[in-house]
Amino acid sequence: MKIAIITDSSCGISNISSIDDLYLVPLMITKEDGQQVADDESFNSDEFYKLNDSQILKTSQSIPGIMMGKWDELLKEYDQVVCLLLSKGLSGQFSTCKMLSQEDEYKDKVFVVDTNGVSIVLKKQVERALDLKNQGKSAQEISDIIESENDKFQVYIIPKSLDQLVRGGRISKAAAGLAKILKITPVLKYDGTIDKHGKTRTFKKAVEEVLLLLKEYGKDNYIDISYSRIDQDTLEMVKELVTQNGFELRIFDEMPNTITCHTGRETFAFCTWSK
Missing domain, CATH: 3.30.1180.10 (Hypothetical Protein Tm841; Chain: A;domain 3)
Structure with a gap:
């Protein structure tokens, strides 16, 4: 069974595109004028700090259409997709994606994990998920293991x-x-x-x-x-x-x-x- 892992930019992994079977759907950063910037690998730290020093920025969850588009794209190549996203206690990201994953076309194919994580916590969970995938675990098994460890x-x-x-x-x-x-x-x-x-x-x-x-x-x-x-x-x-x-x-x-x-x-x- 071929499994892809999706995370968002709150994990802090800078080289996602170079890691096999790992994909990014970025969170969004909103400027004071309402313009949004995707927090992806093309938005480097120097650009971010210059912007952050000049104005008050806000953040928002990944655009649902982009997330679902990534699922559709990956499911042409992979059997299942595991999503490890920002903690539900900090954002509506988990709840939105969990709801979307219940649609008929994604049931038993897209698994949105309750990570409880962000930054270094989420980064370790992504590493753990990739390791479990390489051990031959299914998407359901990966999800269950990560959720069983999400308060440790x-x-x-x-x-x-x-x-x-x-x-x-x-x-x-x-x-x-x-x-x-x-x-x-x-x-x-x-x-x-x-x-x-x-x-x-x-x-x-x-x-x-x-x-x-x-x-x-x-x-x-x-x-x-x-x-x-x-x-x-x-x-x-x-x-x-x-x-x-x-x-x-x-x-x-x-x-x-x-x-x-x-x-x-x-x-x-x-x-x-x-x-």
Whole structure:
């Protein structure tokens, strides 16, 4: 049985076109004038950051017609398609595609997986799905396994800068100004949705606290990290703290554009998995 894997651009995989049997249907980025840009491989990071620095961007799910068109195209070559998409807690992407996959022409052919994932979580799930496919698993088996493991991760997010959260109206200028004066860094938790976990004094202390939390959770001594653009000194400091805390750094990649739209520059996400 021949199986294709589809993901969206919230996974942060930059070389999808070079990976056998893996395909991208991009999420959309909306400018202030309403014009939409497909967040695909032709929209590079430099272009994105230039645009993001100049205006407040919004994101939206993949265009349904494009998604269904990709299913139709792939089903001419493949027996089944597995879709690993952005968490339902962050977008209507999963719900829309799940509904569309129930149409008669896609039943038992297109499987939309409840990933609970985004960024480094979704990236690992895509890698897992490709591995399962190569083991000879069916689309239903791949879907069942990914869904059975979709809560076995722990993720914390640390925004070093609050500028984007202010621009997007998620926190007030006054609150951000007070946090800056008091050197307060918020710590957020991701479990399919994003919620406040706590706060610390200074970014370095926030990283140290998160690493301790992940050490208590994870069964292996590795950690995955994604980050939006930040100075090299901070990147090296984070790597050093990871090593000092006994972790092996596995993924260390830039954050997907569609996530940076909401968090802005200077944001880190730290993840580990339980067995």
